[in-house]
Amino acid sequence: MTFSNKLIFWYLQNDRDLPWRKTRNPYFIWLSEIMLQQTRVQQGLSYYLVFTKEFPTVFDLANASESKVLKLWQGLGYYSRARNLHATAQYIASDLNGIFPDNYTDLKKLKGVGDYTASAIASICYEHPEAVVDGNVYRVLARHFGRQTAINSSLGIKEFKALAQELIDPKQPGTFNQAIMDFGALHCKPQNPLCTSCPLQNSCVAFTTNTVKELPVKEKKTKVKQRYFNYLVLLTKENKTVFTERKGKGIWQGLYEFPLVETTNSVEESELVYAAEFKKYIKEEAKIVLFNKEDTVHKLSHQHLHTKFWLVKLDEHKDAEISWDTLQKYPVPVLIANFLEELDTLNGYF
DNA sequence: AACCCGGGGAG
DNA sequence: CTCCCAGGGTT
Incomplete structure (x- = not known):
């Protein structure tokens, strides 16, 4: 045969x-x-x-x-x-x-x-x-x-x-x-x-x-990159937030996420608020609470995302155009979906 | 040729 | 942890 x-x-x-x-x-x-x-x-x-x-x-x-x-x-x-x-x-x-x-x-x-x-x-x-x-x-x-x-x-x-x-x-x-x-x-x-x-x-x-x-023989793999994400989860008095589409070349193009401040290391609140990216998003008076005590590590095949979700309560924000209860309509990365689900189970926390 | 792009299951 | 999955596109 x-x-x-x-x-x-x-x-x-x-x-x-x-x-x-x-x-x-x-x-x-x-x-x-x-x-x-x-x-x-x-x-x-x-x-x-x-x-x-x-x-x-x-x-x-x-x-x-x-x-x-x-x-x-x-x-x-x-x-x-x-x-x-x-x-x-x-x-x-x-x-x-x-x-x-x-x-x-x-x-x-x-x-x-x-x-x-x-x-x-x-x-x-x-x-x-x-x-x-x-x-x-x-x-x-x-x-x-x-x-x-x-x-x-x-x-x-x-x-x-x-x-x-x-x-x-x-x-x-x-x-x-x-x-x-x-x-x-x-x-x-x-x-x-x-x-x-x-x-x-x-x-x-x-x-x-x-x-x-x-067998089979395979050539070397590329190293995993470590990245540090800080998501600013805004909520205004009118229950609105900022949720935008990822553009450009990187991961998750076309998917939605909260305003992102990327840092070179895992940061404390005191460091975060001085980051230029942070100031770009938050100019108003705001109350900030870290949602996850330990960094959430989301593992992709080529990078590990050490993520903090910062809950930011403020009276109003110029870019907060998305009603909180419509978030589930948008396509999001699993990292965001998991966060939203966890937040959901803590109904009333935010 | 080297690098980038997700998430999950199996061992 | 590591490996790899009915790969393709860009630089």
């Missing part, structure tokens, strides 16, 4: 029952693929169900506001995916009359669609022999063929793509692609792979040479 035959044979007995497996509608496949970028199936599943119910067609998605899309995306992370998703829906609805591109080259031109996603859609929806290479494929191929090239090097990216392309079953490319990904996710797992019951054990170089734990 060929590598491909073994994989597909395994897949026919072990495939997961997932909603996007029941359709070849490119809209649904595209939606699922964007959501699952760097995201576990288990985490993305509930979002997929919400989006397909809320936006049954690409036109429904296109006609929604970006804020609505971000709100439904809230908690899934990598929010540029949601913004690109919305922009692409509008492009397809307006410029392409709702018809998705039907080949790799045109699919890859879409915002948020790279090599992996274009290959996935082309193979699953149109049976084009375009090999996908996701984290699962890197792992399965590196182990089975004993490849030691770093999977995140430019050489490795080319090498594994070419290898996958050699192996793909041209008669059933969509099935092959999904089979190798499911096999990586369920059987050839990152930790504790099920080698003893593996149908590809005999031909697996890593198993034969006892190097399963060493």
Whole structure:
């Protein structure tokens, strides 16, 4: 049996029952693929169900506001995916009359669609022999063929793509692609792979040479940056606050937050009030209370956010235009959502 | 080529 | 704690 035959044979007995497996509608496949970028199936599943119910067609998605899309995306992370998703829906609805591109080259031109996603859609929806290479494929191929090239090097990216392309079953490319990904996710797992019951054990170089734990090879990771956030949670006599959209290049673009004073260290109230950023926001007489005794540490993959929430009570503020009881409409980072929920459970504290 | 972009689950 | 997930975009 060929590598491909073994994989597909395994897949026919072990495939997961997932909603996007029941359709070849490119809209649904595209939606699922964007959501699952760097995201576990288990985490993305509930979002997929919400989006397909809320936006049954690409036109429904296109006609929604970006804020609505971000709100439904809230908690899934990598929010540029949601913004690109919305922009692409509008492009397809307006410029392409709702018809998705039907080949790799045109699919890859879409915002948020790279090599992996274009290959996935082309193979699953149109049976084009375009090999996908996701984290699962890197792992399965590196182990089975004993490849030691770093999977995140430019050489490795080319090498594994070419290898996958050699192996793909041209008669059933969509099935092959999904089979190798499911096999990586369920059987050839990152930790504790099920080698003893593996149908590809005999031909697996890593198993034969006892190097399963060493593969795949990955190059160094970047260091985690420590940042110190001070959120100014304003409340005026009229129950209004300042809540603004994050702009620019950094994290959480398009999401809402309270006025933010970033410092180089964890600060006391006496230091905070002298910060230039603080003075920019608070000129009025105000009563300030620190909400969390210990810094809330919100961990992103590349930075740790040490956060203090300062409750600021004042009579009035020129920028306080958002009523406190409408905050839940806005898309917010999980850090803010958690704070609001905690504040909610302390009903009357603020 | 290097860096940035979230959040969560598993071990 | 560390690793990594159905990756893509920017510099």
